[in-house]
Amino acid sequence: MPHAPRPRGPKPIRMDPDRILDAAQEVFARDGLRAASLRAIAKQAGCDPALIYYHFDSKEAMFTALLARRFPPILQELEVVAEPGDPRSTALRLWEVVRIYHRHLKADPAIRSLIRGEIVRGAEGLSGLIEVRIRPIVMAIRSILDQGISRGDLRADLHTLLGTFFLARMHLEILDLLPTVLPRLMGLPHDQAVETGLHVWFDLYWRGIARDPLAPLPPLPELAADPIAIKETHP
Amino acid sequence: MPHAPRPRGPKPIRMDPDRILDAAQEVFARDGLRAASLRAIAKQAGCDPALIYYHFDSKEAMFTALLARRFPPILQELEVVAEPGDPRSTALRLWEVVRIYHRHLKADPAIRSLIRGEIVRGAEGLSGLIEVRIRPIVMAIRSILDQGISRGDLRADLHTLLGTFFLARMHLEILDLLPTVLPRLMGLPHDQAVETGLHVWFDLYWRGIARDPLAPLPPLPELAADPIAIKETHP
DNA sequence: CGCATGATTCAACATTCGTTGAATTGGATC
DNA sequence: GATCCAATTCAACGAATGTTGAATCATGCG
Incomplete structure (x- = not known):
């Protein structure tokens, strides 16, 4: 769990928990929930596996945060x-x-x-x-x-x-x-x-x-229009 | 792999490879492919984990056999x-x-x-x-x-x-x-x-x-009629 | 500077995993 | 009964896992 809110200061926190979640998301996506290892997530995030336990209670807690x-x-x-x-x-x-x-x-x-x-x-x-x-x-x-x-x-x-x-x-x-x-x-x-x-x-x-299955569909807007802000982490 | 065909004899083989596959099927079903352990499969089959390697080359080979x-x-x-x-x-x-x-x-x-x-x-x-x-x-x-x-x-x-x-x-x-x-x-x-x-x-x-979506469906036979011979292993 | 405190790393733990080689059993054959 | 060989078990290996406690680093405040 993230600690007390920091009053001021430039950048004393080097690893934002969100960055860990980004890494976790990618590794979970690649390996699946069970097979994804904390070491692989830590490697992806560029930190030590133990740091994950400083920000999250467990692997499961990290997932619920996701x-x-x-x-x-x-x-x-x-x-x-x-x-x-x-x-x-x-x-x-x-x-x-x-x-x-x-x-x-x-x-x-x-x-x-x-x-x-x-x-x-x-x-x-x-x-x-x-x-x-x-x-x-x-x-x-x-x-x-x-x-x-x-x-x-x-x-x-x-x-x-x-x-x-x-x-x-x-x-x-x-x-x-x-x-x-x-x-x-x-x-x-x-x-x-x-x-x-x-x-x-x-x-x-x-x-x-549909009640009238043969009535033609109205013109459908493009799928890809205005994509959402999902961090595409493909380094 | 099963060895040479046995010429005669009452029941020299105690553990049929099919029985191991039955157990594997159940454990795979319960835990998923990756999480299913050979020890759990062996326990389910009532034999030693090493015996599985006598009948199959590996966990993967057992799955392809399935x-x-x-x-x-x-x-x-x-x-x-x-x-x-x-x-x-x-x-x-x-x-x-x-x-x-x-x-x-x-x-x-x-x-x-x-x-x-x-x-x-x-x-x-x-x-x-x-x-x-x-x-x-x-x-x-x-x-x-x-x-x-x-x-x-x-x-x-x-x-x-x-x-x-x-x-x-x-x-x-x-x-x-x-x-x-x-x-x-x-x-x-x-x-x-x-x-x-x-x-x-x-x-x-x-x-x-369907070309004619509103035409009523013909009467459909029961789903459950003549069930297939799948061994339901629920001891 | 000195120190407190949050952030991070190190090393190790207990467990579980797939796999293997040696040893043991038990029935069939001589 | 001795022997052979397939079938099975035992014990252990090395690797990977989630997790933890202590140690280290870095920064903000006095």
């Missing part, structure tokens, strides 16, 4: 789109969800790897915290689907919780698997794989949930 | 359904794919965990083998989609490779995440979560790919 700085911004943006007064069409709002999700998670395989792998294990340890972080996100997206039904844009018999699950989960799979699978299975380059994958997916998904 | 006995049966059943002469409707054939997939993978979280986690890492080590195993499966399902377009059952602009990806991947997610997520997010019991999840998913997916 969650704590990643999820709230996502939730905040989602809640804006989920505002019941939002005048945009349901299709556009859902596409906006995809864009938010995309911007925040594209450059952070560590969080994705966690969501993918660690929730499955069940109720031990981190999972409770994850639920606390993820539930509001799920509920925000779900409320858009609920509003879509009320507005008559979506089919009335849509299972909105599962609909949310499908949308969010498949997005993660597209981010994780398509860049490595599609180039091998067909000739597509990495970036284009994700781009087309998401568009094809959204089109299929929309037909699945 | 793949080798799990994937071919799946592929074999899928290729029957993918036969171009199959008279059933495309919807029914795809539902049959779901049932096959479901029967073989429901009780084997280890393989799912592998597919989920290990492919992402890229081209190192096991991934090549996985691709060899998985590619024919993907292609079998894809050919059903291609035939569906030719027959006029599916929309002509369907991206069949991505369509296959969506179908198969979301199925895995449903098997892995719904049993732990849905009971927490709503009140659903475990088994029912997967059951309804798969039905809702297939309905949504079909509307997404």
